[in-house]
Amino acid sequence: MKARGSNRIEAMRRGSIWKLLFRFSGPYIVSMMVATSYNIVDAIFVGRLGPEALAAIAVAFPLMMIFMAIGLGTGVGAASLISRRLGAGDNEGANLVASTTITLVIILGALMTIICLPNLEALLRLFGADASILPLANSYMSILTTFAVVALFSLVMSNIVRAEGNPMLASVAMVIAALINIVLDPVLIFGLGPIPAMGVA
Secondary structure: OHHHHHHHHHHHHHOOHHHHHHHHHHHHHHHHHHHHHHHHHHHHHHHHHOHHHHHHHHHHHHHHHHHHHHHHHHHHHHHHHHHHHHHOOOHHHHHHHHHHHHHHHHHHHHHHHHHHOOOHHHHHHHOOOOOOOHHHHHHHHHHHHHOHHHHHHHHHHHHHHHHOOOHHHHHHHHHHHHHHHHHHHHHHHHOEOOEOOOOOO
């Protein structure tokens, strides 16, 4: 495994810039397109629950974007540092950056949960939730806020994996997650057999 990683790093050092650009940007473009499907698919199924349910997700979206911005910002910054360390042949330094970033993202995710969860209703009101959609928005966002560590961790790890020279793995993981989302959305929203209907939550 270590040898494979070393080969990838060596290929990045000596490879053609154009080849590397396409090798890294192609899977990333695909994964970003797939990532947008999350919101589209959610909106398609949640829209069947009524306008209030759709409005609840729309109101929760700014808070979700703040979470994503923190995760992506941390991940992209870490990827830049890791890439530079690997390019300089400092594998130990790259490992240190990766482990420090993982620790940081766990702390950030925990802080986001601790700060946002007790103040969730106030935050949703700030983003425009009124009495008719606040309970729905709260039930939707409380789950995401509780598991903020998981959401941030996945965003950061995809960037770390790309920086290490394996953009395809990060993209495949994102595509699989999107496909699982498409399959499970209707099952969990409307219920199926022993699985209860969870609605917006």
